[in-house]
Amino acid sequence: MKTPPLIVFTDLDGTLLDHATYDWSPAAPVLQDLIQNDIPVILTSSKTAPEIADLRSAMGLDAYPAICENGAGVMPAGQGAMPERDAYWRLREALDSLPTALRAPYRGFGDMDVEHVASSTGLPLEDAAKAATRAFSEPGLWSGDDQGRADFIAAMAERGVHARDGGRFLTLGWGRRKSDAMAEVLAQYGNPPSIALGDAPNDIEMIEAATHGVIIPNPHRDPLPPLKGEGDGHILREQMPAPNGWANAVSTLMRRYI
Numbered sequence: 001m002k003t004p005p006l007i008v009f010t011d012l013d014g015t016l017l018d019h020a021t022y023d024w025s026p027a028a029p030v031l032q033d034l035i036q037n038d039i040p041v042i043l044t045s046s047k048t049a050p051e052i053a054d055l056r057s058a059m060g061l062d063a064y065p066a067i068c069e070n071g072a073g074v075m076p077a078g079q080g081a082m083p084e085r086d087a088y089w090r091l092r093e094a095l096d097s098l099p100t101a102l103r104a105p106y107r108g109f110g111d112m113d114v115e116h117v118a119s120s121t122g123l124p125l126e127d128a129a130k131a132a133t134r135a136f137s138e139p140g141l142w143s144g145d146d147q148g149r150a151d152f153i154a155a156m157a158e159r160g161v162h163a164r165d166g167g168r169f170l171t172l173g174w175g176r177r178k179s180d181a182m183a184e185v186l187a188q189y190g191n192p193p194s195i196a197l198g199d200a201p202n203d204i205e206m207i208e209a210a211t212h213g214v215i216i217p218n219p220h221r222d223p224l225p226p227l228k229g230e231g232d233g234h235i236l237r238e239q240m241p242a243p244n245g246w247a248n249a250v251s252t253l254m255r256r257y258i
């Protein structure tokens with residue numbers, strides 16, 4: 001594969017998609033420009049592969065892989081191409097190997113019917129089914145006490161599984177973050193210069209790892225703390241929220257490479 005002049009990694013909600021309406025139309029001409037200049041755009045999201053698939057097609061980005069489940073895995077290029085789910089089944093096996101007292105209070109998406117996933121996420125049924133089609137990680141609800149929860153996390157750690165507390169969900173995975181998946185995709189493309197854009201704490205590592213990191217302000221959440229790299233100019237803080245801030249930052253930075 002020929003190394004491209006530049007590669008773009010981007011979070012979706014609140015970064016490329018408007019936080020409330022999910023509109024990305026102001027960014028469409030810039031996406032078109034990137035595609036025409038052979039600059040891969042890698043959607044990098046906490047969403048699952050089935051949740052990302054339609055959006056990736058609508059944006060004309062099926063020629064590129066996407067990063068799903070918060071960096072837990074990579075979804076292959078190609079319209080409708082889905083990742084293998086082995087990593088997920090291994091997680092479920094680790095979960096089911098726990099003693100009943102530890103296992104019972106954890107209810108993962110894989111233990112729920114789609115109605116329960118819908119009610120616990122607030123998603124409509126069809127979207128909940130996509131969110132529940134996991135390939136690499138498992139969100140779930142803990143209904144036991146705090147000591148049980150600590151014991152559960154320790155027992156999963158003995159099995160190589162990391163548990164991450166996202167506030168509402170306790171998400172099980174193999175310890176990868178967005179920046180790990182980013183490094184994997186960068187290597188596939190021969191490590192070109194990169195732009196990484198995001199709006200939230202789970203984007204910080206990829207923003208810091210990129211040649212050009214971009215913080216997109218999200219008026220619906222607390223601003224990200226000052227990051228190392230803002231001082232020396234390798235991280236920029238956009239003024240406008242998504243999707244206009246995304247379009248502005250990317251169109252400005254890409255001119256240096258084409």
Ligand SMILES: [Mg+2]
Nearest residue numbers: 011013014199
């Ligand atoms: Mg976001």
